[in-house]
Amino acid sequence: MASRERVVLIGGGLTTARAAESLRQSGFDGEVVVLAEERRLPYERPPLSKGYLTGADAAGVVYPHDAAWYRANDIDVRRGVRAAALDTSAHTVTTAGADAADETLRYDRLLLATGSSPRRFTGPGAGLRGVHTLRRLPDSTRLRTAFRSGDRRVVVVGGGWIGLETAAAARGYGNDVTVLARGEVPLASAIGPELGAMFLGLHEEHGVDMRMGTGVASLTGEGGRVTGVVLGTGEEIPADLVLFGIGATPNTELAASAGLTVDDGIVTDAGFRTSADDVFAAGDVANSWNPRLGHWLRVEHWANALNGGQLVGRAIAGERVVYDDIPYFFTDQYDLGMEYSGYGELAADAEVVVRGDLAGRECIAFWLADERVVAGMNVNVWDVNEAVQRLIRSERVVSREELADPGVPLDALAGDAT
Ligand SMILES: Cc1cc2nc3c(=O)[nH]c(=O)nc-3n(C[C@H](O)[C@H](O)[C@H](O)COP(=O)(O)OP(=O)(O)OC[C@H]3O[C@@H](n4cnc5c(N)ncnc54)[C@H](O)[C@@H]3O)c2cc1C
Known part of the structure; x- marks a missing residue:
């Protein structure tokens, strides 16, 4: 048989x-x-x-x-x-x-x-207790247990999604949180400077010390446990817990x-x-x-x-398939929820057009290149991301005025694209 x-x-x-x-x-x-x-x-x-x-x-x-x-x-x-x-x-x-x-x-x-x-820090002090990365369930359990006391000095290295989400969670328990990140605003390589600035403001308003343009030289410790993060400038930031969110x-x-x-x-x-x-x-x-x-x-x-x-x-199972989904991701930080769909590389030099209230963090941002939408991000606005994806897929010529106007339905802009 x-x-x-x-x-x-x-x-x-x-x-x-x-x-x-x-x-x-x-x-x-x-x-x-x-x-x-x-x-x-x-x-x-x-x-x-x-x-x-x-x-x-x-x-x-x-x-x-x-x-x-x-x-x-x-x-x-x-x-x-x-x-x-x-x-x-x-x-x-x-x-x-x-x-x-x-x-x-x-x-x-x-x-x-x-x-x-996760990429790990390999410089001096990397092996100290209290130095974390976040990928697996037990990593999250360890952080959650430490955050619960609410009195820790938490330093997050990296201003990407995982770093910022962890910073938000740590603040939610009342801990003292510092984020160290490269560039002028976080997330600039993912969503550009305008939207990155929105996340900078969000964290500052929630009491996070956002140290932009900084890099880590070493970690200091006592009795095998981390006590501080030394920056490239020589400044030392006291820390009870350090999370590295520096990519994967x-x-x-x-x-x-x-x-x-x-x-x-x-x-x-x-x-x-x-x-x-x-x-x-x-x-x-x-x-x-x-x-x-x-x-x-x-x-x-x-x-x-x-x-x-x-x-x-x-x-x-034997079917011939072609995978061409538009990349999509989401984040939740404090009371901000957002979804992003699109091609980051096409959006890199595109114009950002905002529909809604960017300062109030309730808007849709579109990235417009050659009069076509190549990416879109809805912030605290829901049930629109599928329409954003249809708009991207349609590759239709649209004007910035139509995009910015909440009175123009997104489906109308996308035509009959599926
Ligand atoms: C903390 C965190 C938050 C995230 N949040 C978001 C988010 O909000 N939005 C978003 O879009 N994405 C998010 N992501 C990214 C998303 O989780 C990943 O894209 C997704 O996990 C990828 O799934 P995967 O199955 O390909 O790989 P993984 O989830 O990495 O799973 C791979 C598994 O394979 C196992 N493995 C590896 N090698 C072997 C081997 N040789 N033999 C057997 N097993 C092996 C690993 O141990 C692991 O369990 C987040 C990621 C992390 C870590």
């Missing part, structure tokens, strides 16, 4: 959770094995710097599916098991885990969704050692296929061909794991 086909999904994030789901929805009835290095079911990370960290949500919110769902769908999730070696010619993967014996599994098709890891790098080691093409992520075509037969990659780790931009694009956002994960499951 022929053995059942086997798909192996490597990774314990949202990408594998969604791929497993869509494999079954696509009618795939072979074996599905998930190898997840962390000792938990696949989970999503946005709550780690938002609701879970602020204390609003319990840890359970991070799981798209519970254990009963995986059982009911006949998906074998092996927690605490790392894929240690991949042999693409033999179609095998060898595991390593603390609790289970190492095993070599045959696969028919395989997904690499190994995600990314894709986990490509397994793919690279198997000889797959890797270049800032695992290189794939627009249908998630890597350079090895029957091996797919998606989520943070994939650098996928983007038909709209005409080059490869690696996206480190939740929606890319959500929708890319869903689509790669269909691809693994």
